[in-house]
Each structure stands twice: as structure tokens, then as C-alpha cells.
Amino acid sequence: MGIPEENIYPHATGAAEALVAKHQEPQDLVFYAGWFCPYVQRAWVALEEKGIPYQYKEVNPYKKEPHFLSINPKGLVPALEYRGKALYESLVLLEFFEDAFPGTKPLLPADPADRALARMAIDQLNKTFIPAFQRLLPAKEPEKQAALREEVYEALRKFSKGIKGPYYLGEEFSAVDVAIVPWIVRDYVLAEHRGYNRADVSPQWKAYADLVEKRESVLNTSSLRDHLVDIYDRYLRNEAMSQAAIAIRAGRAIP
Numbered sequence: 001m002g003i004p005e006e007n008i009y010p011h012a013t014g015a016a017e018a019l020v021a022k023h024q025e026p027q028d029l030v031f032y033a034g035w036f037c038p039y040v041q042r043a044w045v046a047l048e049e050k051g052i053p054y055q056y057k058e059v060n061p062y063k064k065e066p067h068f069l070s071i072n073p074k075g076l077v078p079a080l081e082y083r084g085k086a087l088y089e090s091l092v093l094l095e096f097f098e099d100a101f102p103g104t105k106p107l108l109p110a111d112p113a114d115r116a117l118a119r120m121a122i123d124q125l126n127k128t129f130i131p132a133f134q135r136l137l138p139a140k141e142p143e144k145q146a147a148l149r150e151e152v153y154e155a156l157r158k159f160s161k162g163i164k165g166p167y168y169l170g171e172e173f174s175a176v177d178v179a180i181v182p183w184i185v186r187d188y189v190l191a192e193h194r195g196y197n198r199a200d201v202s203p204q205w206k207a208y209a210d211l212v213e214k215r216e217s218v219l220n221t222s223s224l225r226d227h228l229v230d231i232y233d234r235y236l237r238n239e240a241m242s243q244a245a246i247a248i249r250a251g252r253a254i255p
């Protein structure tokens with residue numbers, strides 16, 4: 001018996017569907033992706049920003065098919081194959097793109113200390129905002145929602161203080177923006193169901209979020225909201241069976 005997530009809508013829609021259609025030719029880099037996944041969108045936005053050639057292959061990671069498990073034994077998207085090697089973990093993939101394609105537009109600053117600062121901001125996001133976002137989704141009682149919403153706000157206020165503007169590191173869209181933007185694209189779920197409001201975080205946050213979600217690479221890698229509703233409804237009812245949902249329920253770190 002499988003899990004309900006095995007029946008998610010099978011492919012990208014809207015602008016993302018058009019982009020997928022342009023990336024079907026065989027390439028050295030095969031990108032195993034799920035249209036709905038924020039971690040996939042990180043890697044996908046980076047590929048687009050850098051103009052790296054890739055072949056897009058849609059995977060339903062909830063089905064745990066043997067071929068996909070042979071690429072990523074954790075059974076998570078995104079993953080990729082590059083010249084006979086299998087790689088995964090969205091943030092590792094961002095670093096890989098920087099290292100393997102040096103002639104492309106950099107997403108990390110040139111100065112080593114500035115690179116470290118960018119990585120620290122990303123690390124902080126992964127440890128605070130993203131788990132808080134994930135914990136707020138299934139919270140039902142109003143008091144619990146208020147407390148968890150505050151955790152989201154606190155993480156974002158801390159992040160906002162570092163925004164140089166208009167993007168996190170200044171004039172250039174960078175890996176820090178890539179690492180957070182998929183959750184900005186999806187924060188309407190918290191706004192519609194959990195009382196979240198960008199303006200309640202801070203004016204800097206609202207201006208930043210309103211800007212980055214309109215970036216071309218972000219729009220082009222976003223599917224229509226229609227089929228995301230099913231996925232997020234399961235999170236909101238606390239019935240999701242993804243590895244992240246199971247980890248959050250058990251009080252463990254998300255994989």
C-alpha cells in the first residue's frame with residue numbers, strides 16, 4: 001500500500017511546463033525533479049540563472065522507484081546525474097553548479113569572507129525559517145498557530161536585517177535569494193490559512209519578498225497553484241506522509 005502523495009499531479013503546469021518542454025534533449029546533466037517541490041525549485045532557479053544546459057526528468061519521489069533510489073538512496077528530489085555521478089541535496093547542488101560551471105554567472109560572491117557570509121545566511125534559513133514554516137502548516141489550535149507564526153516572523157526579521165537591497169547581497173541576485181525564494185512563492189498558503197502577512201514581518205521583508213518572487217527564473221520554474229492545493233491541504237490537515245511531514249510530527253529535523 002502506497003501513500004496518498006503517490007497520486008500527486010504528474011507534471012509541471014503553466015510557465016514551468018513550457019520550460020520543461022524546452023529541456024528534453026539529452027545533456028551531460030540530467031536533472032531529476034518534482035514540479036511541486038521547493039527544494040527542486042532552488043536547484044532549478046540556479047540552473048536557469050546560470051544558463052547551464054540540462055535535461056529535465058520528472059520524478060514522483062513518493063513512489064520510491066528503484067531507478068530513482070539508485071540515483072538518490074534517500075528517495076528525495078532534487079537529484080542529478082552528471083558524467084556518471086549521482087548528486088543530490090539542493091544546497092550541495094547549488095555549490096556544485098558554482099564549482100562545475102565556472103564560466104557561468106556566479107551566484108556566490110568572489111570574496112571568500114563574503115562567500116562565507118552568504119553561506120551563513122543560507123545555513124540560518126535552513127535551521128530556522130524553513131522548519132518553522134513546516135511546523136506552522138499543520139498547527140490547528142489558534143494559540144499554537146500564533147506561537148509558531150511568531151517563530152516564522154522572528155526568523156524572517158533576523159534574515160531581513162541582513163538584506164542589503166534590493167536583493168539579499170545587494171544589486172546581484174545570489175544563492176541566498178535562490179535558497180529562500182521557493183518558500184516565498186509558497187507563503188500564500190500560510191497567508192490564506194495561518195494568519196501570516198508579509199507586512200507583519202517587516203517593511204524590508206515585504207519589499208524583498210514582493211521583488212524576488214517576480215524574478216524571471218522564479219516565474220518560469222513555478223507551476224500553477226491548482227494542483228499544489230491538494231498537496232498543501234494534506235499538510236494543513238496534518239495528514240501528509242512525506243519524509244518532512246513525518247519528521248516534523250516526530251519532532252525531528254527535516255531530512
Ligand SMILES: N[C@@H](CCC(=O)N[C@@H](CS)C(=O)NCC(=O)O)C(=O)O
Pocket residue numbers: 034036037038039040061062075076077078088089090091241242243244255
Ligand atoms: N534536504 C533535501 C530535501 C528534499 C526534499 O525533502 N524533497 C521532497 C519533495 S519537496 C521529497 O523528495 N520527498 C519525498 C518523500 O518525502 O518521500 C534537499 O535540500 O534537497
